[in-house]
Amino acid sequence: MSGLQPKILVIEDDPQIRKFLTITLTSHDYTVIPAETGREGVRLATSVKPDAVLLDLGLPDIDGAEVISVLRTWSKMPILIVSARDHEDEKIKAFDLGANDFVTKPFGTGELLARLRAALRDAIVTIAEDTVVKVGDLCIDLSAHKVTVRDNPVKLSPKEFALLKVLASHAGKLLTHKYLMQKVWGDAHVEDNQYLRIYIAQLRQKLELDPARDQFIVNEPGIGYRLEAAGGSE
Amino acid sequence: MHPPRFDAHATPGSRFFAYATWWQALLSLASVLTVAGLSYGLIAAGFPSPESLGILFVLPVLCAAAFFELRLALFTVVLSVAAYNLVLIPPLWTFNLNNPQALAKVVVLLIVTLVVSALASRLKRMTREGQAREDILTDLYLLNQDLVGKTSVKDVCEAAEQRLGVITRMPCRIFLESEMSDIRSKTEFTPHFQERPGQWSAGVDPRLILQLGEADSRLGTLVFTPQEGERIVAESFPFRFLPTLAGQVALAISRAMITEAHAAQTRQADRERFMSAMLSSLSHDFKTPLVGIIGALETLQSRVDADARDLVSDGLTEAQRLNRFVVNLVEVSRLEAGVRPKCEPVHIRDAVSGVLRTLRPLIGMQTFRIIIEPGFPLLNVNPSLFDLVLLNLIENAIKYGPLEGDITIEARVTPDGVLIDIDDDGDGIPTPLREQVFTKFYRAAEGDRKIAGTGLGLYICREIMNVYAGTVAAIDPPDGTGACMRLSLPSDITLPVLVPQEEAE
Ligand SMILES: Nc1ncnc2c1ncn2[C@@H]1O[C@H](COP(=O)(O)OP(=O)(O)OP(=O)(O)O)[C@@H](O)[C@H]1O
Ligand SMILES: [Mg+2]
Numbered sequence: 087m088s089g090l091q092p093k094i095l096v097i098e099d100d101p102q103i104r105k106f107l108t109i110t111l112t113s114h115d116y117t118v119i120p121a122e123t124g125r126e127g128v129r130l131a132t133s134v135k136p137d138a139v140l141l142d143l144g145l146p147d148i149d150g151a152e153v154i155s156v157l158r159t160w161s162k163m164p165i166l167i168v169s170a171r172d173h174e175d176e177k178i179k180a181f182d183l184g185a186n187d188f189v190t191k192p193f194g195t196g197e198l199l200a201r202l203r204a205a206l207r208d209a210i211v212t213i214a215e216d217t218v219v220k221v222g223d224l225c226i227d228l229s230a231h232k233v234t235v236r237d238n239p240v241k242l243s244p245k246e247f248a249l250l251k252v253l254a255s256h257a258g259k260l261l262t263h264k265y266l267m268q269k270v271w272g273d274a275h276v277e278d279n280q281y282l283r284i285y286i287a288q289l290r291q292k293l294e295l296d297p298a299r300d301q302f303i304v305n306e307p308g309i310g311y312r313l314e315a316a317g318g319s320e
Numbered sequence: 321m322h323p324p325r326f327d328a329h330a331t332p333g334s335r336f337f338a339y340a341t342w343w344q345a346l347l348s349l350a351s352v353l354t355v356a357g358l359s360y361g362l363i364a365a366g367f368p369s370p371e372s373l374g375i376l377f378v379l380p381v382l383c384a385a386a387f388f389e390l391r392l393a394l395f396t397v398v399l400s401v402a403a404y405n406l407v408l409i410p411p412l413w414t415f416n417l418n419n420p421q422a423l424a425k426v427v428v429l430l431i432v433t434l435v436v437s438a439l440a441s442r443l444k445r446m447t448r449e450g451q452a453r454e455d456i457l458t459d460l461y462l463l464n465q466d467l468v469g470k471t472s473v474k475d476v477c478e479a480a481e482q483r484l485g486v487i488t489r490m491p492c493r494i495f496l497e498s499e500m501s502d503i504r505s506k507t508e509f510t511p512h513f514q515e516r517p518g519q520w521s522a523g524v525d526p527r528l529i530l531q532l533g534e535a536d537s538r539l540g541t542l543v544f545t546p547q548e549g550e551r552i553v554a555e556s557f558p559f560r561f562l563p564t565l566a567g568q569v570a571l572a573i574s575r576a577m578i579t580e581a582h583a584a585q586t587r588q589a590d591r592e593r594f595m596s597a598m599l600s601s602l603s604h605d606f607k608t609p610l611v612g613i614i615g616a617l618e619t620l621q622s623r624v625d626a627d628a629r630d631l632v633s634d635g636l637t638e639a640q641r642l643n644r645f646v647v648n649l650v651e652v653s654r655l656e657a658g659v660r661p662k663c664e665p666v667h668i669r670d671a672v673s674g675v676l677r678t679l680r681p682l683i684g685m686q687t688f689r690i691i692i693e694p695g696f697p698l699l700n701v702n703p704s705l706f707d708l709v710l711l712n713l714i715e716n717a718i719k720y721g722p723l724e725g726d727i728t729i730e731a732r733v734t735p736d737g738v739l740i741d742i743d744d745d746g747d748g749i750p751t752p753l754r755e756q757v758f759t760k761f762y763r764a765a766e767g768d769r770k771i772a773g774t775g776l777g778l779y780i781c782r783e784i785m786n787v788y789a790g791t792v793a794a795i796d797p798p799d800g801t802g803a804c805m806r807l808s809l810p811s812d813i814t815l816p817v818l819v820p821q822e823e824a825e
Contacts, residue, residue: 102612110619170607174704175662191607192614192643195622280665280817283698287669294673297688301677305670307703 091117092206095136097127097153098168099146107140110195116202124148128156131163138164138206141185143176151176151183158184164205168193178308187260187312200314204258219254222315224293224302226254233293235300240292245270249285250293253303253313262310286311344388348396351380356403363407370408374429377404381433385440393437401430456561459487463565467572471583476576480569488544488559494532494569496540530562532570539573542566595653602653606646613639637681641772644715648776651708652760655783665698665815666706668731668740675710682715685724692731697738697814705784709792712777713742713805719771721746721802737790737810745802754794758782781807788813 094116098104108118119134121127124145131139139157143150154165167188169177177188187201219226223236228251233240242250252269253261263279275281286303294300304312359373367373377400385393405415409422416422466479477494484492526546533539542562617636621629654661672690676683699706717727721744728743749757753764761775778792785792790809797804 100608100612102609103615106612106615106619110615113619192611192640195615195618280698280815283665283667283670284817287667287692290669290673291692297673297676297690298680298683298686301673301680303673304677305674305703307666308664 091115092137093117093119093134094202095119095121095127095131095134095139097121097124097139097145098142099123099144100142103142103168107198110198111202114199124150124153127153131157131161136163138166138202140166140168140202142168143173143180144170151179154180154183154185166201166205174308181262181309188306200258204256204312207258217255219257219313221254221257221302221313223300224315226250228254235293235295238295242289242292246285246289246292249282250289250313253311257313260306260310260312264310266310341389341392344384344392345395348380348384348388348392349399351383352377352396352399352403355380355400356407359407374404374408374425377401377408377429378433378436381437382440385437386444390437390441393441394434397430397433397437400433401426404429452560456564459483459561460565460568463487463568467568470572471576471579473573473576473580476569476572480572484542484544484562484565484569487565488562490544490546493543493545494540494573495543496573497538499540528559528562530566532566532573539570539577542569592657595657598653602646602650607643607650610639610643610646614643640681644711645774645776647708648712648774648780651705652776652780652783655780655787660787661702661705663700663702663813666701666703667698668692668696671703671707671710672714672729675707675714678707678711679715679718682718684718686718686721687724687726689726689728690730691728693733695816696731696733697816699738699809700813700815701788701809705787709781709784709807710742712781713792713807716777716805717742717744717746717803719773720744725802734808737808738814740807740809741795741798741804742807743797743799743802743804745799748797748801748803749794757794758792785809 094111096104096107096111096118098107098120099122104120104122108120111118119130119136121130124147127139127141130136141150141153145153150167157163157165164186165184167177167180167185168191169180169188170191177190180188186205189198189201217228219228225234227233231247233242233247233250248270249266252266263282267275267279267282270285271281286305290303293302302313302315304314306312355376359370359376362373363370381393381396381400384396402415405417405422405426406413409416409425417426463480463483466483467476470476470479473496477496481492481494528542528544528546530542530544531538532542614636617632617639620632621636624632669690669692676688714727714729717725721727725745728741730741730743732739732741749764756762757764758778758781759775760779762779763773763775781792785807788809790807790813792805792807795804795806
């Protein structure tokens, strides 16, 4: 990270969760700006100009979706949603409004940090073409078109590789179905995301050699996929 | 309703009736003799107008007609006319119809007594009917009094049985249609039961059987059991009016049934309100602290020494188990409240991978195999619900299987849908328990194994599969060991996809 500690605005009404988020993030060299309500969060966002926002969707005063819309009127800063499992519609709506990613309650610290890192990184740099991406036991050499899992080479078809490459160049970040379709199959197929599911399944078949240990591709129903090691430890 | 009808067997002919008739005949004879004796005495004492004594011979006939049956009245007419002839028409103590005067006297008396007896018995019948009408009105009133205000079907039946018992002076029982499936009442009932709605059925069976309600919507059956040796006279009071009373009872029963159904509906609504209140309090008061606990323990994990890390990791496992339980509980309440979340195409491989990722902390040395038939369709279901089914089944396979077990997840296409088998090699589920394990909170291995659980997992699997017209069942394991859980889904929720023809390599 470039010199200064990144500032994270945490908008969360539950004091316990706010506390453990503060401790976790502070100990990983982030500066935490806590906000209890949506209104306070919006105000702080304008005055402090954080590097990223961690937003709980279940706020007491205003709808989380409203916070996103307000922030998006003037800023492109990464917004991470913290949402409950049984509120998928809210999650999808938040994503449509411009949220970048989310963690589902209850979440582990590893997962949270990985998402945050991915969001911040994507905001600053895009990964160079010649990088080697490592996700857990999966290793992808983007320039040499080589993929290995625990040093076992994996043979992928060109389309499968193209798909993995898109996922790998945004490792840790949630990519929408639409984005993936467009990047791999071009504009014509954007709406038809059933191919995508079949290709992802084929990739899993080849990459996730030991189903109990390897879950490199994470499915976010209704939204998209991300490439991420389990527990978020990259 | 039809008026009560009656079988030949039920005709009054018992000894009691014969006995009474003899007595009445004797009484009539006695009264005729008295009148004859009195007339004779008066004439002997020099009564001035023997002729006028003839009117006395109408009296026994009048009495017989007023108090006895018509045939006894006619019998008395014969006796009276004969006695008149013997005593009042000379020569004394002989029948004399030879002269026209004597014949005329006898004929006049005959006509008078016949008319009198006809009139008197008609009068008697009318009085009796009036009495009966009054009685039945009283009975109806009392029955209504008993039935009014009874809200439960049971109370109505009990009150009706009691009142009808008092009216008919014999034990009475109501068999409700809903109870007829009950074996006890059926055996008590069927041997002589005859299907004749709204009619008496008598004969060999001394009991009186009466249908409650109309033939097309029968509510039940009324059964009167007479005492030993007693017979039911259907045309006599009060049996003649039983159909009216039965109608009243049927009305009260159907009214109580409506009241009961309404009460049940209200109770159900109350329960649902309670459930949703519990649901929201669960999500708030349970889930939020769990997020804090799990987050805090995760943070701790990387900061403590090796000994403490073990403890923290145990705490984390437990907290995650509690979280799965809360998820199950919340989902059960939502399903039971009729919530049906949105569907979207789900690939079985995505679902299994996600579930294994969630269960990762639980997985030890088990080996997993995922076999998916090529061309396996996408499933149009709600992703979280479908994940929950797999999660519970795979969690069971891990929990109830050996530490180094093999767990196979196999997905296949069949002519009418798809099958997904989850096969482990633990102890399996004994065949007689294979249905029971799906009941709410049922646990087969109660106590004897130290495996945590609440018995909700399989119940919720079944609830979710029901939403998609699918099934979940414990089947005979194809490999002969362990448990094999089979999910099946009908083809109308599958979305076949063409495997894209890829550019050749
Ligand atoms: N794979 C299996 N092998 C052996 N027994 C099983 C298996 N799956 C279920 N059972 C038996 O069925 C019972 C009910 O299972 P269910 O998943 O409903 O409840 P649970 O696992 O006890 O608790 P919960 O899933 O709510 O944590 C279990 O207690 C267990 O005895
Ligand atoms: Mg279970």
